[in-house]
Structure formats: structure tokens, C-alpha cells
Amino acid sequence: MRLPIGAFGAELSRLRTAHGPALGRGLVIALPYLWLAVFFLVPFLIVLKIAFANIQLSMPPVEPVVTWTADQVLQLRLHFSNFAFVFGDELYVAAFLNSLKVAGVSTLLALLIGYPMAYGIARAPGAWRNVLFLLVVLPFFTSFLLRVYAWLGLLGRNGPINGLLLALGVIHEPLQMLQTDFAVYLGMVYSYLPFMVLPLYSAIEKLDLTLLEAAADLGCRPTKAFFAITLPLTKEGIFAGCLLVFIPAVGEYVIPALLGGPDTLMIGRVVWDEFFGNRDWPVASALAIVLLAILSGFVLLLQRVQARAGDG
Amino acid sequence: MNTAPAPRAASATPAGAPYVRIERLTKRFGDFVAVRQVSLEIARGEIFCLLGGSGCGKTTLLRMLAGFETPTEGAIYIDGVDVTAVPPYERPVNMMFQSYALFPHMTVTQNVAFGLRQDGTARDEIESRVREMIALVKLDGYEKRKPHQLSGGQRQRVALARALVKRPKLLLLDEPLGALDKKLREHTQFELVNLQDKLGVTFVIVTHDQEEAMTLASRIGVMRAGEILQVGSPTDIYEFPNSRFVADFIGSVNLTEGTLVEDEPDHVRIECPTLGATVYVDHGVSSPPDAKLSVAIRPEKIQLSRERPAQSDNVLQGVITGIAYLGDATRYLVRLPTGFVLRVTTPNLFRREERHAHDESVWLHWHPSAAVVVMR
Helix, strand or coil, rough: CCCHHHHHHHHHHHHHHHHHHHHHHHHHHHHHHHHHHHHHHHHHHHHHHHCCCEECCCCCCEEEEEEEEECCCECCCCCCCCHHHHHHHHHHHHHHHHHHHHHEEEEEHHHHHHHHHHHHHCCCCHHHHHHHHHHHHHHCCCCCCCCHHHHHHHHHCCCCCCHHHHHHHHCCCCCCCCCCCHHHHHHHHHHHHHHHHHHHEEEEECCCCHHHHHHHHHHCHHHHHHHHHHHHHHHHHHHHHHHHHHHHCCCHHHHHHHHHHCCCCHHHHHHHHHHHHHHCCHHHHHHHHHHHHHHHHHHHCCCCCCHHHCCC | CCCCCCCCCCCCCCCCCCCEEEEEEEEEECCCCEEEEEEECCCCCCCEECCCCCCCCCCHHHHHHHHHCCCCEEEEECCECCCCCCCCCHHCCEEECCCCCCCCCHHHHHHHHHHHCCCCCHHHHHHHHHHHCCCCCCCCCCCCCHHHHHHHHHHHHHHHHHHHHHCCCCEEEEEECCCCCCHHHHHHHHHHHHHHHCCCCCCEEEEEHHHHHHHHHHEEEEEEEEEEEEECHHHHHHHCCCHHHHEEEEEEEEEEEEEEEEEEECEEEECCCCCCCCECCCCCCCCCCCCCCEEEEHHEEEECCCCCCCCCEEEEEEEEEEEEECCEEEEEEEEECCCCEEEEECCCCCCCCCCCCCCCCCEEEECCCCEEEECC
């Protein structure tokens, strides 16, 4: 009696190993894809549809793209005028360029500040490392909006920074810091710095220290070894960190809206104004699509650079 | 730090003088003493092997030679120059790392050229020396590959080429063959010795593998707990160990305690209760009478026979309890009437011969010179 049951069990486990994991893996992959399809792809398609629609006075304030006409024709009308308008108007082009500039400079600043931070954490003694790491993540425990608001207080005319500088006699009247580009950069770098530090930390921490010993052994001084060994081998962390900062920074709305001046022209604000101010959904959607295209272009470009560096 | 530094010799060390001199070197990590008062002299062109188990301090000693660790006390002289405080990037020393530590983002050529580029060597000289070195380690055709595209043996040779291309005064090798499989290791051992012979570079090798040490080294230093117990040629270390530890660490050995019962300048007798007999040794021992000693007899120095041997000393009887046929030799475990088990190795000289069987009663005997008496 024992033998057939044993054989059955073996067969069952064979089946399980043959099909079970494949099915399980499929499910595991399907779930996030389903999530992305419902909450990213479908909204994207809706935005894409609106970008090709015409504005009208109704709710929603857009004409349908697909219509069923009286003479039994399914009609698809794509208005490219919104895109033409977006590219034709200097304001929008300027907003795009300024957004890229602000995001680019913020990313660079975050990299310059984040790299030494990540390096310090990765090289800190074991117990310290966790504390320092926690300090980087700690800001996430409070709301992003609250933290940006906090800067309003800090940077204000009567805020503690001006107070301190006046008390020290460095300045004689309060500095205008809010509603300037300085405040926008400060807010950007402050808010996105953890996204730079985390991937850099994991890349630096992974670096085999004997490689630096080998470099020293071959006559390479520590500073030179940093540029010859450490930097190239943590390139992937640099790419990842820069993407994680740059992408959200380009479309950032809250920081320029709260800390920037009325002339801080960024695409996130322009989209907001078109959508809620002018109720021009098609133009707002077209702007969003163009932004997405630009960012996708950046990601693809970086991926190709990285792939080429990988094969060498 | 050093009251009398050696004069800086621009020229080579005179013949006979030590090329590398280590003076009472000590390294402490907190309360732990990794290396304790080690003094050592290594001649030019020598292959010196530091042999010991893990945690014996051999790697720390090597890292102090490379400059990665600063000695707590003592000094290191290389070619007459005190290098104790010289940083690694200024030492005339190169190291081959156990993990090879090849730069993963560089090709074979770039890896090998790295050291020369740091010195600002002229471009065409770098090119010719790198090419020469790559040819020497037989890596032609692999110049454009990156480390992850090479086999373990090829990586080992890149590491060797990278360390040798700067023509260091001293090459340090940390477990140079540890990551290779057995067949490749044997082959590489001889290649390494040939290469060293051709280039005349002084090698200091760290290994835990006694066979590696025996094949490569001209001299071996056996280390334990931060100290060097014995320095000598492979033959010295194997045939004339100066302590129980060295006798036991190198090769296989039968070790037992005994008491000196007859102490003559040309021979001694040691009573060994564990063997149930006295061991006759044909050399004198300088130790107080009745001293507790250890007797070490190598398994291959004991002979087995079915008939009682002619000699009267160093004869025992026992029963075979274990047999391992290894091809080139056979290992037997022989239990004595006292219960002590002796290891005996006999070479297989003939393809067909009547070998001993389990539970067979046999006679054991050995030459008066076979046993070694050690104090510790």
C-alpha cells in the first residue's frame, strides 16, 4: 500500500515543480502588470484621448473623439491642433526648457551633495550606518507638503534664517529668499536628496574595497583612485539616482508653486493652470503627453548609454 | 621611530645581505595580537612562504609588507630602506590578491597597464612592457576582454601580470592558487616557479595549503597565533620539525608523548606508554633527563611485514583496522595492543602484490633515524 501512495506523492511533487512555479510566477508577474494597466495605462490612454479632442463648453469640457454619426459611421476625429498650439506658443516651449533646466541643475546639486553623503554612510562603522541611514529616510515620516511649507517659515522675511543672519551682522536688512529661483532649487534638492542618496549608497556599499587596495598597491593615490575606480564602478547608482531625482523634478508642481515666484515658469504649473484655470483640458493633456515623451526619451537614452558602457 | 635607520642604498643589496628585513614586528587590533614580535630575513630572489592556519597572522604580516596595515611596533626594511611608514602607493612592492581584485570595468590590457600609468611611464614603453607581460603569462588574444569574460585561471594570470609589470622589488602573493581547481593548481604552481626564476623577483607567498608551500617555496615560515614557529627549507620543516605543532601541521604524522630513559650523545631511548615500547632514535637530544617529550613518526617511514623483522629496536605488533587504497600508495590504520592507532603509508611498488587485509596481524618497524623528538 505504501508504495503506490509514495509514487503518487512523487508524481504530485513532480507536477508541482513542473507546473506550479510557472503558474505561481505568472501570477506574481501578472498582478503588478494588472495594477499598472489599470492605474497607469488606462489613465494614460484617457489623457491621450483628451489631448486629441476639441474643447467644448460642457462637462467634461471636451468633445468626444469617437462618435457614432447619424449616417451609421464610426467616426474617429483626432485634433492635432492642441500639439501644434503647444509647440507654437513660446510660453510653453519656455516652460519646458525652464523645467528641464531647473530639474537638471537640481539633479546635479543633489548628486554633488548626495555622493559624499552616501559615501560617508557606506563607509561608516556598522552601528553608525543604520543611524545615518535612518536620518536620510526620516523626512519621509512627515508629509511632503508639510515639509515644503516648513521652508516657507524658514525662508520668510521674519524667519529664523534671516533672523540669524541679521543677529550675526552678516546682513542689515532681511533677504528676499521666498519667491526666488534659489528657494525653488533649495526645495527641490532638499525634497529629492534621499532619492539620490539611496541608490548611490547601495552602489558604493557594494564596491569591493580590495579594488581600492589594489589601486593603491599599483601606485595610485587615494584621490586618483576615487576617479579611476570608485566613480566608474558606482556609475549605475549615479544613473539611477539622477533619474529618480530628474524625472519627478521636471514635472514638479508643489515646490515651484509654493516657493517660486510668479515668474518661475515650470511645466507642472502650466499644466495645472491650463487644467484648472483655463479649463482647457485638451491643451493640458497635450502638455502632459509631450512631457511624458521627453522623459521617456531621457530614460531610453540613459539606458542605451548604460548598456554600451556595460558591454565595453 | 627607528633610532638607527639603515642607510638608504640606491644600489642593490650586497650579496648575502638580507633583501627584506623584518624586525620585531607586532600588530595589535585592540586587545588582539595578530602578529607578535616577528623577525625575519628574506634573501633576494627567494620564494618565501608563510604557512599557517586561518587566523595565524600570516595575512596581517603580508598586509604590513604591502603597507595596508601599519605595524604597532617594529620595522620593515626592503633593499636597505626603511619602508615601515611608507604608504602602499609609494612602496616598491606589488601584491597579487587572493580575490585577484581585477578592475571589472577595465580590459586585460588596461588592468595590466594601470600600475605603469600611475608612474607616468612613457606611452610606448607602457605599451611594449604590457605586451611583453601579457605574452609572458600567455594571455595573447585576450587583451580586449574584461575580467568577467575570462576563466579563473586566466584571471589569475592577469592578476600576476598586473603585479609583475611594475618590476617590484618584492611580490606578495595571497593564497595565489587558492581559487583554482586541483589540476590547474598543480600546473600553475610550476609555471609560477618558472616565471619567478626567469624574472628573479623576490616572492613572499601566504598560504594555508602545505602542499602549495612545499612545491613553491625555497623556505617556509610556519606561523601560529601571530608567531613564526620555525623557518626552514621544505625538507627541514618536514623532516626536522622543531615542535609538535609544526610536525602535526605539515603532512601526516603519528605523535605520542614519552619520557627520556636513555640519554647518550649519539642516541636516545624514549619510553612511550601509548606504544607499549621504547623508541630508539639515533641522535642525541638536549633536554633534561626524565623530560616529557613528543615523538613524531611519519606514516611513510613505518614499514609493515608479515614476518618478524630482524631488528630488535623499534618493532611493534598490531592489527590492521583500516585500509585506504590511494593508487600511488596505501594507507593503513594499525591498532597496537595498547589501543593506540598508528598511521602507516606504504608505496604501491608493484601492480600485483599481495596487500594486507583487514584484521590481519602485522609487524611494524622503522629505522632509528625515522622518529623525530620534539620538545613542545
